[in-house]
Amino acid sequence: MHTPNKKFAIYQEILQRLLTRRYRFGEKIFVKEIGESTGVSRQPIMTALNSLQERGFVQIIAQVGCQVVQPSSDEVADFYRMFANTEGLIASLAAERGTPMEVARLQELNEQIARINPAHSDASESYRNLNVDFHRLLHAMARSPIVSTRQMANFELSDFFIVQSCGFQAHLPDVTGEHDEIIAALSTRNDKQCKKAAMAHIDSVSRHVIEAMQRLHSEEMAATV
Template identity: 50%
Template sequence: MRKKDQVRDQILNRLLSAHYRFGDPIPVKELCEETGISRQPIMTALAELSTEGFVTVVAQVGCEVASPSREEIDDFYLMFERLEGLMAELAARRRTPEQVRRLKAINLQISLIEPSDVDAAEDYRSLNRAFHALMHEMAQSPLLLERQSNIFTMSDFFIAQTIGFIPHLKGAAEEHEEIIEAIASQDSECARYATERHIHEVGNFVREGFSQSA
């Protein structure tokens, strides 16, 4: 892995774990010392993360974690629920029985996570990502796949920075069941609506956390 990609992944993981919070400065000098990587690859990684909306780079000043407005978060989740709903609609039309079996298995693992476990948040984030990634695979739409994967990462960033992953844990497993049932029965309209409701609920949690921290 190239040094730029290595440090980009490290910074992104810290954003997704809320090690760096909205508006925090990104300590480039400390990253250089910690990783043993020179300033140039780190700045290249930060420039990429800036393009993706995770950080803000100000020339001659430095870099800090992005600080979205409430309106930007509202707009983001409106876009996210519509696009994820479309992915579910396509998945219902194109899924295989084996993919449905795998989707059920992932959601079973999610339902068994104990919120009090020390690794519960990371386990849920990883399994939830796997659930939606499999749904994206079912949709068989390469043009949408990469775009939606990036959007999903941004949603994880907003969740980590506001309410955290645990509050929606149990509700997510139940909402996933509705999505699975619709996909399994190839009811594309119900799959879309169930997924849009699911993402809308995630957005509500984020908005609540954002309001509490404002």
């Protein structure tokens, strides 16, 4: 890995492994293996893993090592309650501060999401990328960079939970309609309705994730009987 900023690059490399399910809930992460596959020394790798621990992706245990987190469905539900409330705040600010041109661009992005063919092998990645673009623009419309920066970190963790449980395609049939509700409220500068629509959108994602986690847990328990 030849780059002027190895710490950032190795952080992104490990994050992508988490977001593509190369590392799964509860799995150990071996520093030696990462070093051998990337050519990066131990110190930048540990710096990256510590940053990922701070963001909720991994857990570093003294004398044991590093492993991917394995949260309960209740813990994930709590996360999404916080996530939804923050997204609702951002959406309400966007309704007050956004421009018609920005609303039109959101509509364009949502139309691109609607055209994704679920049968294509790249459907999940296309949806994830366009959804990130949609919400980045929504956040920019809020004109509140501190809140938006914190929330985008939550989006990465949410994407991680989605990948580890239901997958992005589970929510694809619902997302454009939910985005339309947000866009409609933005168009009329209805901040209360915009907050409600944004929170409902995140709550919908949460249901898919938690139901999948509970189903996977039940299957694992049945397999041990």
